[in-house]
Amino acid sequence: MTTSTRGAQAPAVLVLEDGRSFRGRAYGAVGETFGEAVFSTGMTGYQETLTDPSYHRQVVVMTAPHIGNTGVNDEDGESRRIWVSGYVVRDPARTPSNWRSRRSLDDELVAQGVVGISGIDTRALTRHLRERGAMRVGIFSGGSLADEAALLARVQQAPQMKGADLSAEVTTAEAYVVPAVGTKRFTVAAVDLGIKAMTPQRMAERGIEVHVLPASASVEDVYAVRPDGVFFSNGPGDPAAAEHPVALMRAVLERRTPLFGICFGNQILGRALGFGTYKLKYGHRGINQPVQDRTTGKVEVTAHNHGFAVDAPLDTVSDTPYGRAEVSHVCLNDSVVEGLQLLDRPAFSVQYHPEAAAGPHDAAYLFDRFVSLMEDQRA
Structure with missing residues (x-):
C-alpha cells in the first residue's frame, strides 16, 4: 500500500x-x-x-x-x-x-x-x-x-511464500507471438509462468517463432500452434502448489515433443518426473552463481533467482514414468540440483536463467541445445 x-x-x-x-x-x-x-x-x-x-x-x-x-x-x-x-x-x-x-x-x-x-x-x-x-x-x-x-x-500476519501458487498473477492475459529473426526454422509454444522478455527473444534470434501462452493454457492450446518444441518459463511461487503446469508438462512428455524448461520450469519438470521439491534456506539470487554442466564438465557463471529446488539424487540415474532421468547441472556452492535431463525422451531443464538479462553469457548454449533437440526430432 x-x-x-x-x-x-x-x-x-x-x-x-x-x-x-x-x-x-x-x-x-x-x-x-x-x-x-x-x-x-x-x-x-x-x-x-x-x-x-x-x-x-x-x-x-x-x-x-x-x-x-x-x-x-x-x-x-x-x-x-x-x-x-x-x-x-x-x-x-x-x-x-x-x-x-x-x-x-x-x-x-x-x-x-x-x-x-x-x-x-x-x-x-x-x-x-x-x-x-x-x-x-x-x-x-x-x-x-x-x-x-x-x-x-x-x-x-502476511502470507508466506511456501504454498503460494502465483503463476496466474504474473502470466500474460492473452497469447502473443514473438516472430523469428530472419528465416523461420521452428515453432515453439512457450508457457508463461512469469517469463522474461529476453527469453523468447533469444529463441527468436535462432529462427524460432515463439507463441507465448498464458499459464492456464490447455494441452489443446499448446498443440494448436503446431509446435516443434514446448518451453516452460521461469516464475514465482512454490512449485509444490503448481498443479496445472505439472499436468500440462506430463501431457507434453507423453507426446515426446522436445521440451525445455528454465527456473520454475525446471521445478515443474522435477515434479512431472516424480521428484519432490523443497524450500531453500535463503535461495540463489544474483548473476554470479557457479554451476557445473555435468554432461560436459564445464563450469559456468550463471544468473539465478530461485528459492525452491528439486530433490533428485545427484549421482544415480532415476527411473521415471517417462524413462531414465539424471541431474545434468549442479551448483558448486551447495550441491543444489540445477538441471535435469531425460535420457529416453527429448526433454531437459535448468534451474537458472540462460537468457543473460542481466548476467553472464556462459549458458547461452542451452538455447542451441534446445534447437538441436528439435532438429533431431524433425530428422
Whole structure:
C-alpha cells in the first residue's frame, strides 16, 4: 500500500518476522509493503531484477552498496512492470549517469508505487538472512513508526511464500507471438509462468517463432500452434502448489515433443518426473552463481533467482514414468540440483536463467541445445 509519492528524507523502518528491525530513509514510494525478504548478489542489472516476474511478492535486498548509478532506460525492462514487493538498498545514487538513462531509479519506483528503504546496513541484513533464512518482512514509511511490536504483528500476519501458487498473477492475459529473426526454422509454444522478455527473444534470434501462452493454457492450446518444441518459463511461487503446469508438462512428455524448461520450469519438470521439491534456506539470487554442466564438465557463471529446488539424487540415474532421468547441472556452492535431463525422451531443464538479462553469457548454449533437440526430432 502506498500512501504518498515521494519521501527521500522520510524515516522508514524494515521489520523482519523474527523481530529484528533496521531503520533508514524512504526510497521510492512512501507507504508500506510486505513480502519475503531475499537478497540478490548482482552488482549490476537492477532494472532486469526489478522487472523479473519471478520476484513477485518478494522484498529484494541488494548486497551491492551503490544502486541506481545508471538510472532507468526504456529498453532493459523484462516485463510490463516492476514486480518486487519492496526494495532495499544501502547507498542510492544521487544522480544517474548513462547515455541510455531516461529517469532515476527513485523516480521509477515512485511512479510504480514501489515502497523501499535506503541507508541501512545491507551487509548486516544479508548476514542475518543467510543465518536465519529468507523470511517475511515489512517496510514502513511516512506514518507512525514508534510501535514496532504492532508493525511486527502485521508482518507475521502476511502470507508466506511456501504454498503460494502465483503463476496466474504474473502470466500474460492473452497469447502473443514473438516472430523469428530472419528465416523461420521452428515453432515453439512457450508457457508463461512469469517469463522474461529476453527469453523468447533469444529463441527468436535462432529462427524460432515463439507463441507465448498464458499459464492456464490447455494441452489443446499448446498443440494448436503446431509446435516443434514446448518451453516452460521461469516464475514465482512454490512449485509444490503448481498443479496445472505439472499436468500440462506430463501431457507434453507423453507426446515426446522436445521440451525445455528454465527456473520454475525446471521445478515443474522435477515434479512431472516424480521428484519432490523443497524450500531453500535463503535461495540463489544474483548473476554470479557457479554451476557445473555435468554432461560436459564445464563450469559456468550463471544468473539465478530461485528459492525452491528439486530433490533428485545427484549421482544415480532415476527411473521415471517417462524413462531414465539424471541431474545434468549442479551448483558448486551447495550441491543444489540445477538441471535435469531425460535420457529416453527429448526433454531437459535448468534451474537458472540462460537468457543473460542481466548476467553472464556462459549458458547461452542451452538455447542451441534446445534447437538441436528439435532438429533431431524433425530428422
